[in-house]
Amino acid sequence: LSKRIENFTDSVIRRMTRIANSHGAINLSQGFPDFDPPSELKNALEKVASGSIHQYAVTWGAKNFREALAKEQSKFMGIPIDPQTQIVVTCGSTEAMMAAMMTVCNPQDKVVVFSPFYENYAADAILSGAEPIYVHLRPPEFKFDVNELEEAFKQGPKALILCNPSNPTGKVFTLEELQTIAYFAKKYDTFVITDEVYEHIVYDPYQHIYFASLPGMFERTISCSSLSKTYSITGWRLGYLIAPSHIIDGARKVHDFLTVGAAAPLQEAAVVALNFGDDYYEELKRSYIDKRDFFIKGLDKLGLKYTVPQGAYYVMVDISEFACESDLEFCEWMAKEVGVAAVPGSSFFKDNVNHLIRFHFAKKKETLEEALKRLEKLK
Numbered sequence: 001l002s003k004r005i006e007n008f009t010d011s012v013i014r015r016m017t018r019i020a021n022s023h024g025a026i027n028l029s030q031g032f033p034d035f036d037p038p039s040e041l042k043n044a045l046e047k048v049a050s051g052s053i054h055q056y057a058v059t060w061g062a063k064n065f066r067e068a069l070a071k072e073q074s075k076f077m078g079i080p081i082d083p084q085t086q087i088v089v090t091c092g093s094t095e096a097m098m099a100a101m102m103t104v105c106n107p108q109d110k111v112v113v114f115s116p117f118y119e120n121y122a123a124d125a126i127l128s129g130a131e132p133i134y135v136h137l138r139p140p141e142f143k144f145d146v147n148e149l150e151e152a153f154k155q156g157p158k159a160l161i162l163c164n165p166s167n168p169t170g171k172v173f174t175l176e177e178l179q180t181i182a183y184f185a186k187k188y189d190t191f192v193i194t195d196e197v198y199e200h201i202v203y204d205p206y207q208h209i210y211f212a213s214l215p216g217m218f219e220r221t222i223s224c225s226s227l228s229k230t231y232s233i234t235g236w237r238l239g240y241l242i243a244p245s246h247i248i249d250g251a252r253k254v255h256d257f258l259t260v261g262a263a264a265p266l267q268e269a270a271v272v273a274l275n276f277g278d279d280y281y282e283e284l285k286r287s288y289i290d291k292r293d294f295f296i297k298g299l300d301k302l303g304l305k306y307t308v309p310q311g312a313y314y315v316m317v318d319i320s321e322f323a324c325e326s327d328l329e330f331c332e333w334m335a336k337e338v339g340v341a342a343v344p345g346s347s348f349f350k351d352n353v354n355h356l357i358r359f360h361f362a363k364k365k366e367t368l369e370e371a372l373k374r375l376e377k378l379k
């Protein structure tokens, strides 16, 4: 087997889902909803299923899907996006991120990754032959140190990975922080690869700012996102990358040979979602504010310490008060004995940090209620 696979483990997030399933635990580990997508979307899929779109779409995405997406993202990002030349539709943002890295990185190139980070980024870097340089986001506020960031840029990285709103921390980067990153990206001539899958899950008063919308940044940004979280369709695997056409030309080649394309019938059905209109996003935000508030109130009642998420649907909880060997052991014990699964925080950090665990709250109220009831065992 190849040397490259020795350098990363299997996904702890996905492993925790298997552990949750084996114990019948409520799965607050891998972040995906336990509620259905909007019924219009399910109906659209049913209609497509009985129609005639069952063969490959154009490799970089079905035309009408790209057009609907370009219209929507131009509006949100505040940048005109050309559906013909500036989009590749991928199998989830997981593929988009991988394709983005393979498009810009040569073997031995360096890539700046904020730690804690969504676990795919390190594996993506390694798979594309690049080497991650980590910059700390320090708990509990998860801010970065400007000098540390510049030191990383001084090493001549090819790209910086920016997950905003951030998984696992729930941090929403401020305009000032983004401007600092933009300043260095320009000064050191670096690409920025974003993961913005939680773009519509942001809690007042925080606001999501698209990195590509900052002055001069579109040219060096590969914006990755997906429909998974926004429309509660993680299983449809519909993601995309948006970038200037000369980068997209390269990304299309990578994508074509990786996967040929995202599922054509699902792209067709998803056009309906892209036309929902602005009220949909307001309602989505409201429903997640409710979930967040309900869940963190429950954590308060349990006396647990955590960082209030500003965006995304995760919360990092401090488990220092529990005597346990490791966060992994704690999570395994909790799945088995308490009946609730979370992700050990250590899988997101470069350093040896094992006093945090990550819960997600993209669940029905009754699921969260039951999880909180079970968590009373921790008291």
Ligand code: GLN
Residues within 6 Å of the ligand: 013, 014, 029, 030, 031, 032, 094, 118, 167
């Ligand atoms: N983003 C989700 C999480 O962090 C899971 C994504 C996945 O497993 N592909 O839990």
